[in-house]
Amino acid sequence: MADDIPWERLFEEATRVRSRAHVPYSRFPVGAAVLYADGAIVAGCNVENATYGLTVCAERNAFAAGVAQGHNKPVAVAIVVDTPEPCPPCGMCRQVMAEFGPPELPVRSRTPKGGEARYSLGELLPHAFTKDFL
Numbered sequence: 001m002a003d004d005i006p007w008e009r010l011f012e013e014a015t016r017v018r019s020r021a022h023v024p025y026s027r028f029p030v031g032a033a034v035l036y037a038d039g040a041i042v043a044g045c046n047v048e049n050a051t052y053g054l055t056v057c058a059e060r061n062a063f064a065a066g067v068a069q070g071h072n073k074p075v076a077v078a079i080v081v082d083t084p085e086p087c088p089p090c091g092m093c094r095q096v097m098a099e100f101g102p103p104e105l106p107v108r109s110r111t112p113k114g115g116e117a118r119y120s121l122g123e124l125l126p127h128a129f130t131k132d133f134l
Helices: 007-018 058-068 091-100
Strands: 030-036 041-045 074-081 106-110 116-120
Touching: 007 030, 007 041, 007 058, 007 074, 007 106, 030 058, 041 058, 058 074, 058 091, 074 091
Parallel strands: 074 106
Antiparallel strands: 030 041, 030 074, 106 116
């Protein structure tokens, strides 16, 4: 499946939605796009709040939008952040991804200048807390 993933399209969506990020405090816009097994691509951007704790990351917004649209089988995640090196998702986002995706879920992060990092969800969160513990 990894060869069938339209990474450029995912990065285009993540870049597009990144421009809509609400980041008046950090000025750190992030865009994410999730490809689902049914072919749908759902994007999300980070949305900050003056209380900081209510801020929601781009990846979590993309997954929440996917759930709202009826998608539940992610097959790839793309993230775009304007940093010197590609930026991996935060711990909370990794845990949310683990709720829906398998350890082999491919996650890629790219900078606008083209720097790219490639991970699997299992590499990012090797000991995820899952439903198996409940």
